[in-house]
Amino acid sequence: MANNSPAIDRVFHALSDQTRRAIVMRLSARPSAVGELFTPMPMALPTLLKHIRVLEDCGLVATKKVGRERICEMQPDALRATDAWLAQQRAVWDARLDRMEAYVLDLQTRE
Amino acid sequence: MANNSPAIDRVFHALSDQTRRAIVMRLSARPSAVGELFTPMPMALPTLLKHIRVLEDCGLVATKKVGRERICEMQPDALRATDAWLAQQRAVWDARLDRMEAYVLDLQTRE
DNA sequence: CCTATAGTAAGCCAAATGGCTAACAATTCG
DNA sequence: CGAATTGTTAGCCATTTGGCTTACTATAGG
Numbered sequence: 154m155a156n157n158s159p160a161i162d163r164v165f166h167a168l169s170d171q172t173r174r175a176i177v178m179r180l181s182a183r184p185s186a187v188g189e190l191f192t193p194m195p196m197a198l199p200t201l202l203k204h205i206r207v208l209e210d211c212g213l214v215a216t217k218k219v220g221r222e223r224i225c226e227m228q229p230d231a232l233r234a235t236d237a238w239l240a241q242q243r244a245v246w247d248a249r250l251d252r253m254e255a256y257v258l259d260l261q262t263r264e
Numbered sequence: 265m266a267n268n269s270p271a272i273d274r275v276f277h278a279l280s281d282q283t284r285r286a287i288v289m290r291l292s293a294r295p296s297a298v299g300e301l302f303t304p305m306p307m308a309l310p311t312l313l314k315h316i317r318v319l320e321d322c323g324l325v326a327t328k329k330v331g332r333e334r335i336c337e338m339q340p341d342a343l344r345a346t347d348a349w350l351a352q353q354r355a356v357w358d359a360r361l362d363r364m365e366a367y368v369l370d371l372q373t374r375e
Numbered sequence: 376c377c378t379a380t381a382g383t384a385a386g387c388c389a390a391a392t393g394g395c396t397a398a399c400a401a402t403t404c405g
Numbered sequence: 406c407g408a409a410t411t412g413t414t415a416g417c418c419a420t421t422t423g424g425c426t427t428a429c430t431a432t433a434g435g
Contacts, residue, residue, distance in 0.1 A: 161285070162280055162281065162282060163280075165276050165277075165279045165280035166276075166277070166280035168276045169273055169274075169276035169277035169280055170273065170422095170423085171273060172423090174272070174349070177353060178353065178356075181353050181356040181357045181360070182356060182360065183360070186381085187381075187382065188380085188381060188382080191381095196423090196424070196425090197424075197425060197426080198381085198382075198383090199382090199383075199384085199385095199424090199425080199426085200423070200424055200425070202382075202383070203422090203423070203424085204423085207422095218382090220381090220431095220432065220433075221380065221381050221382070221431060221432040221433070222380095222381065222382080222432095223381085223382065227357055229354070229357045229358075232350070232353075232354070235350075236350060236354070238285070239343070239346075239347060239350065242288060242289065242292050242343075243340070243343070243347070245289075245292040245293060246292045246338055246340045247340075249292070249293070249294070281392095281393085283393090297411085298411075298412065299410085299411060299412080302411095307393090307394070307395090308394075308395060308396080309411090309412075309413090310394090310395080310396085310412090310413075310414085310415095311393070311394055311395070313412075313413070314392090314393070314394090315393085318392095329401095329412090331401095331402060331403075331411090332401060332402040332403070332410065332411050332412070333402095333410095333411065333412080334411085334412070334413095
């Protein structure tokens, strides 16, 4: 399975920060301007901007300038590859757990 | 929803590295000793050890010393919270996309 | 035109990350 | 016992990260 993807690296890294996950959660509900996202955040504006850039760079968020505001919006598709990777792993180890369970049951039956 | 979890931070961070994802993929299939994991890796042993420690610290992998080998094994449960977070976000934005679709359909019907 | 608003750019800093080498255990096997 | 195998510890290094401040641009509104 595909693992050598810089895109997956960047998405996982983007989501490894609480601030960025909070941004994603807010944008999942609806698009927002930078200032709107900023209001409840305990950090300076330029710091928040950096986080938004990280989310943009990995494709999770798209932004556009409207007047003097910058509107940020989720791009759910960017999560497909990442999501698929997790699902695949789950499938593999679930299968392994099933085989182990079958094995244990088989042992018990033979007793 | 829960976002303030250092555990989620650590799991996402652990998975943001290609080497560590490769380790997870191999361990999803079966447990392995450090040396066995090391063989195909293009890096020094101590470097690999550090990656294994990262996976251990976030609970994704458990290890035990057996003779002079250290056996590493997946701990799938550690992914539950992370997986749940992703699933929740997907649910939220899918709902949003559905509402948007309904809205567009409604507009078309009125025409 | 002038001022307030909203965002950007540049640059500094401490801590964390991912890599290395060299030296040091701890087990196993002949 | 002595040597080979398998990790492990310690320490060095360059880069990245996430935070800050200060100064600047761009648009909206009076």
